[in-house]
Amino acid sequence: MNLTELNDHFGLSGVLTFEDHNGLTRLQVKTPACTATVYLHGAHLTHWQPTGAQPVLFLSDRSDFAPDKAIRGGIPVCFPWFGPRAGGKPGPSHGFARIQPWEVAFAALSGENVHLTLTLGPTALSRSLGFDGFRVAYEMVLGKKLTLRLTVANYGEGMLKYEEALHTYFSIGEVRRTTIAGLESALFVDKTDGLKEKETPPEALILSGQTDRVFPENVSSTTIGDGPRTITINKSNSATTVVWNPWTEGSVTLKDLRPDAWPGFVCVETANTGEDAITLAPNDAHTMQAEITLGKA
Numbered sequence: 001m002n003l004t005e006l007n008d009h010f011g012l013s014g015v016l017t018f019e020d021h022n023g024l025t026r027l028q029v030k031t032p033a034c035t036a037t038v039y040l041h042g043a044h045l046t047h048w049q050p051t052g053a054q055p056v057l058f059l060s061d062r063s064d065f066a067p068d069k070a071i072r073g074g075i076p077v078c079f080p081w082f083g084p085r086a087g088g089k090p091g092p093s094h095g096f097a098r099i100q101p102w103e104v105a106f107a108a109l110s111g112e113n114v115h116l117t118l119t120l121g122p123t124a125l126s127r128s129l130g131f132d133g134f135r136v137a138y139e140m141v142l143g144k145k146l147t148l149r150l151t152v153a154n155y156g157e158g159m160l161k162y163e164e165a166l167h168t169y170f171s172i173g174e175v176r177r178t179t180i181a182g183l184e185s186a187l188f189v190d191k192t193d194g195l196k197e198k199e200t201p202p203e204a205l206i207l208s209g210q211t212d213r214v215f216p217e218n219v220s221s222t223t224i225g226d227g228p229r230t231i232t233i234n235k236s237n238s239a240t241t242v243v244w245n246p247w248t249e250g251s252v253t254l255k256d257l258r259p260d261a262w263p264g265f266v267c268v269e270t271a272n273t274g275e276d277a278i279t280l281a282p283n284d285a286h287t288m289q290a291e292i293t294l295g296k297a
């Protein structure tokens with residue numbers, strides 16, 4: 001659908017409008033409860049700000065907005081693999097979903113919440129990478145809180161094994177003064193240190209260097225302490241949590257991130273990766289959910 005058709009079919013007067021940005025289609029949401037921006041490219045939520053609060057998501061001002069590139073910041077949807085593809089097989093980092101155009105299936109205002117569903121089915125790119133029999137529905141409920149539901153269905157004849165992540169970049173005042181509660185004494189794989197297995201200290205986590213930690217079999221809720229506010233992530237059907245910040249060392253390798261931007265965000269990701277990957281029998285489906293709420297410290 002072109003912009004006119006999208007606005008005719010799914011636009012909500014004064015609440016939800018589709019527009020072009022750099023050749024990509026995005027939609028802007030404005031309600032008494034929040035403002036939000038979603039790109040159909042990657043089903044990428046780049047902005048969510050409850051009324052009266054600071055923006056919750058970080059977006060790199062050097063991000064590419066191009067059909068073959070992932071947006072840096074917001075919430076990239078990683079599917080059907082996380083990080084580099086296993087087994088040395090070809091394919092983009094974190095899967096193809098974040099660089100494919102998604103379709104709008106549903107948009108409505110219910111009370112003060114906008115309910116939006118975007119879908120992704122097989123594309124030329126996914127087929128070229130061997131993924132044919134799947135469908136993904138991504139439901140967002142945008143209001144004072146944010147609910148994200150990623151449902152994957154197997155329409156193929158064989159088993160479908162996949163990894164997934166909502167790679168959320170939270171905007172924070174200063175990462176070295178930010179706490180992450182909920183991962184106390186938790187086991188993690190340290191991707192910055194040869195995949196060694198380690199355990200976090202018994203108190204809330206405060207990052208002090210380049211961080212790339214995968215917490216397997218971890219269903220805990222996490223709460224980010226960002227100065228006077230807290231950001232809580234409650235999740236269901238997600239067995240992996242990932243915490244990432246590139247720090248100075250990692251940032252210099254990322255062309256789409258200002259080298260001094262890293263103190264302003266932390267990624268706390270709701271995921272199913274590695275041993276927690278999902279395997280679906282034909283006609284089966286699985287839903288992973290994250291719910292993000294703001295509070296006072």
Ligand SMILES: O=P(O)(O)OC[C@H]1O[C@@H](O)[C@H](O)[C@@H](O)[C@@H]1O
Nearest residue numbers: 070083093094167191212242244
């Ligand atoms: O640069 P990308 O592909 O968006 O990935 C960013 C980071 O994403 C994190 O989730 C991974 O654990 C890191 O290993 C990776 O570097």
